[in-house]
Amino acid sequence: MSAPADFTLADEDGRRTLRFTGTLTLARLQDVPARLEHVDPAPAAVDLSGIDRMDTVGAWVVHRLVRDTSIEVTGADAGAAHLLQQVAAADKPLKVRPDTRTPFLRVLGEMGEAVIGSARTLMGLLGFFGGVLVTFWDVVRHPRRFRMNAIVRQFEVVGIEALAIVGLMSFLIGIVIAQQGAIQLRQFGAEVFTINLVGRLTFRELGVLMTAIMVAGRSGSAFAAQIGSMRLAEEVDAMRTIGVSPMEALVLPRVLAAVLMMPLLSVYAALVALVGGGLFSWLSLDIPPVTFVARLQEVVPLTDFLQTLIKAPVFGVIIAIAGCYQGMQVEGNAEAVGLRTTAAVVQSIFLVIVLDAFFAVFFASIGWI
């Protein structure tokens, strides 16, 4: 291996001359650039006759030393001179990073941007919802534009393929509610009220809420990612130019699927949770299934079931709209798909829980207790 880069200072012909030696390449430069900064006073000439080889980085180091000065470069062979010339031609000031602001201004700016961003997103979601309604109305008036295949496909993806995971989750939640409830109620000798707890909680809240969270994580994210990648690949633009409305072909089937599948999945989730709770009651509390079911019929009012049926489609709309809206907002690069997908899930779960709180207050005030 050849010698690493180095330099010496000497007086030649009465001139202070900086003489490079060794291999002047990126891999062999070592601390030469740093040491060159401390050469004082500046040499009058730079002698390159002692170097073995030079690459563009080496040429740059030499160029940096001699530019804006009257230092003379001597002893460069044809190749080295050519490299120096090329590097000098490419010497243009270049910013590496965009300008940054002071931290205080940046925090203020980011807060402002976040507020504006939230307001924009909310308006965007509302506008998008309006767009979906308009499209829906169009399709209702022209039923031939109804895309049966796409919708059935989405039913399968959103509904049927979610059955296993939603079922497992609900079953476990049923067991957990029954078990935790039993521990607390045992202190009052009221273990039998575990049935009330499981029955009412799953139908009023947990069945639909957990299903909504699961669907947001499974399907809302998928909507955003699918539509987002289609936007990146210009598929959405291609659709538009062919005359196919993306709203009709992409968004409406997903929204309809979510709206129709959410109630079914929620009721299914509530039922499976009851099975889990019932199983726990039977095995652990010695409440036989017959008693469990008979008591359920007494304590769970029809209005609890209706609450699920009312809330579920609304949550479905929110999840599908948030997913599709974020997907349609994707622009630029693959990173945007990830960001938008995250935003879709976060927004839909957030909105679902906010609306659930409103629903709880609303149903309580109309007497559905």
Place this chain on the structure above:
Amino acid sequence: MSGDRPENLIEVRGLRNSFGDQIVHDNLDLDVRRGEILGVVGGSGTGKSVLMRSIIGLQQPDQGEVKVFGEQMIGRDDADARNIRRRWGILFQGGALFSTLTVAENVQVPLREYFRHLDSKLLDEIAGYKVAMTGLPAEAGPKYPSELSGGMRKRAGLARALALDPDLLFLDEPTAGLDPISAAAFDELIKSLKDTLGLTVFLITHDLDTLYAICDRVAVLADRKVVAIGTIPELLALDHEWIQEYFRGPRGRAAADAAEREDSDQAGQPDQPVGAPARTEQGA
């Protein structure tokens, strides 16, 4: 290492690649000589990119051996291959710039990875002249890849490929998707960089103008192997259906005429009319 300087920077022997039932390469041989620009052509689906990926180690071949800089590449672990990797630069088809970094930061990635001791001022300066060398304007430095046009992205990708002053440069369709003026400028750029830096270039292309303008030799991929390799006149003399169709088709002839006009211009006959009939001694 400096003692033995192999004549062939890349040697591929008996390469076999397949995806499921589909055999892409079978018993493929290829040599890339030091200091040449080798153009690789072939119809769509003949495995040009797969060949490049096998050479640079992104695709594990079923059989065969690949030597780069005289060193066996297949079966090498990553840590072992680092010393070879830093001697080549690769320009992927879409540029493959890291989207979260600016253009200049992209160029600095290989430098930071291999030379941690470089101070940040020198790093910034190196990125600066590399970016300028590839013909990008200075404003492009702090921009993110999503803010660039396709041609600028390719130049930025080339700047990153050149970051470590490689001996060997792989280019995957560098002029695809560029307008003719940018494509010609890109050809010029590669040629001048090759002359300045003494590069060896492995160039996959569909662009006949590029082949005529800058390639020293051309390798033709067909029937799962390299069916022919040589200068364009040598290839033209061969009796292979695809090669004849490729170079003698309407586009091939147009590119040949253009290359010939340029040659005669450079030979000191600038006053020759542009539409002059093609001379026959070059075998067109």
